[in-house]
Amino acid sequence: MGGLASALALAKEGFNRIDVYEYASDLGFVGAGIQLAPNMARILDRLGVWEPIAKEATNIKDTSIRQGATNQELGHVELGYIEKTYGYPHMVGHRFSLANSMYEGCKKEKAITFYFNTKVESIDSFGPKPIITATPRDGSPPYKVEADVLLAADGIKSLIRVEMLKLLGVDAEITNTNQAAYRIMIHRDQIKDDPELLALLDSDTVTRWIGEKRHIIAYPVSNKTIYNLSTAQPDTNFAAAPSATYTTKGSKTAMLGVFDDFSPMIHRMLNYVPEGEVCEWKLRVHAPLPTWIYKTVALVGDACHPTLPHLAQGAAQAIEDGAVIAVVLSRLPDTSPESINKSLRVYEQVRKERAETLVELAAASGRTLHLGDGAAKEERDKQFAALKQGNGKVPDKWADADVQKNIYGFDCTKVTEDSFDEIFSSLSATNGPNTTNGTNGAAHA
Numbered sequence: 001m002g003g004l005a006s007a008l009a010l011a012k013e014g015f016n017r018i019d020v021y022e023y024a025s026d027l028g029f030v031g032a033g034i035q036l037a038p039n040m041a042r043i044l045d046r047l048g049v050w051e052p053i054a055k056e057a058t059n060i061k062d063t064s065i066r067q068g069a070t071n072q073e074l075g076h077v078e079l080g081y082i083e084k085t086y087g088y089p090h091m092v093g094h095r096f097s098l099a100n101s102m103y104e105g106c107k108k109e110k111a112i113t114f115y116f117n118t119k120v121e122s123i124d125s126f127g128p129k130p131i132i133t134a135t136p137r138d139g140s141p142p143y144k145v146e147a148d149v150l151l152a153a154d155g156i157k158s159l160i161r162v163e164m165l166k167l168l169g170v171d172a173e174i175t176n177t178n179q180a181a182y183r184i185m186i187h188r189d190q191i192k193d194d195p196e197l198l199a200l201l202d203s204d205t206v207t208r209w210i211g212e213k214r215h216i217i218a219y220p221v222s223n224k225t226i227y228n229l230s231t232a233q234p235d236t237n238f239a240a241a242p243s244a245t246y247t248t249k250g251s252k253t254a255m256l257g258v259f260d261d262f263s264p265m266i267h268r269m270l271n272y273v274p275e276g277e278v279c280e281w282k283l284r285v286h287a288p289l290p291t292w293i294y295k296t297v298a299l300v301g302d303a304c305h306p307t308l309p310h311l312a313q314g315a316a317q318a319i320e321d322g323a324v325i326a327v328v329l330s331r332l333p334d335t336s337p338e339s340i341n342k343s344l345r346v347y348e349q350v351r352k353e354r355a356e357t358l359v360e361l362a363a364a365s366g367r368t369l370h371l372g373d374g375a376a377k378e379e380r381d382k383q384f385a386a387l388k389q390g391n392g393k394v395p396d397k398w399a400d401a402d403v404q405k406n407i408y409g410f411d412c413t414k415v416t417e418d419s420f421d422e423i424f425s426s427l428s429a430t431n432g433p434n435t436t437n438g439t440n441g442a443a444h445a
């Protein structure tokens, strides 16, 4: 997501040679839904790729937060106001539709070349001109690539982040959240004889069923042909068999067991999932990094701010990264490595605190949603009750208007355009980079 957005945004700014190296042989077809928040839509619209995504996405009108065990509604929030307030509705769609529309947009840009099926094997230099070794997976010999700027949008397991932290002498690791997620898609024909579930599929509602340490969030995608479910539960399977994998085929019996005490309707819903189509994801985050920038290399997306999905902002934040990077690089006064480094540090200044705040908020919202019996849960449920009377904050932070204001009301492109000169000149005045001895100001900050 971050790589596609960066490439497209840079091409739109007139950069004329953008090479994208991707391990996978194509975009893949990740069978999962994704929330398309207004801050993401705004950027994609400017990049000319929002329309096809919006066409098959669902325009969400409201959200219902329910007790998993009883299916009783705890809170209900109208979301129709979002479009009027932020210029774009809150939509939900298919992940492939999002990736594919950005990819189609990239393909129209002569400046962008994709190297699929190619692994970035190592980074040989972080600058002044970064050099990587790329290894085609078809057995062709590895080769070196030199660039003016290297953007590492290589996801939570980022190789470039690991190498960057080593050079900076920073001991920071991926953190276990002890949570895992099932991602499930139920097709219309599977539930055609189940009016209750068909009503959910035909709705414009995001529904969240919550219980102790677990929840399910669900919404219709792909022109309402698919009901998409994403869950969160204690990570027992990955924890029991630690390995490098983050995704695994899950067992349907185990999945039904996790939601054993949820309502019969939910059991019926989960039972529609065909055996063999249960996919489980390990949810991991990373401690905040001291910097995202080293020389002329920048980290992007999950490589530098992986998040729990409870605010539905991971991809949106990766796309914000791409939009901001395009602005800061388009404002370069010259193409010296020092200026590139400083511009990238403007990106870091605009993005880092915001992204890390949202990572923390997603974790906090998960803690609130997953409360077990006790005073804190009683307090939370009082808040839900007040909400039903039309007052107060929404304990599910994703649906809270003040949180939405901070997330959706922030136009990262405009903020960067407006603040670039000031931040750029403040960096040169106070902590200019020293790219010859392998450090930069941000790393010291």
Ligand SMILES: Cc1cc2nc3c(=O)[nH]c(=O)nc-3n(C[C@H](O)[C@H](O)[C@H](O)COP(=O)(O)OP(=O)(O)OC[C@H]3O[C@@H](n4cnc5c(N)ncnc54)[C@H](O)[C@@H]3O)c2cc1C
Pocket (backbone or CB within 6 Å): 001, 002, 003, 021, 022, 023, 024, 033, 034, 035, 036, 118, 119, 120, 121, 153, 154, 155, 156, 158, 159, 181, 183, 230, 281, 283, 300, 301, 302, 303, 307, 309, 312, 313, 314, 315, 316, 317, 318
């Ligand atoms: C259950 C769940 C639900 C979510 N729901 C939402 C949601 O509703 N809304 C939202 O905005 N976000 C959501 N997210 C988060 C979102 O999926 C991620 O934050 C987003 O995909 C991160 O994008 P990225 O580009 O940084 O990384 P990735 O999407 O992980 O992409 C990294 C890419 O780099 C490639 N790569 C890695 N290493 C190498 C290498 N050495 N050489 C070559 N290529 C390499 C990989 O193949 C991959 O294509 C959710 C996440 C989960 C787990």
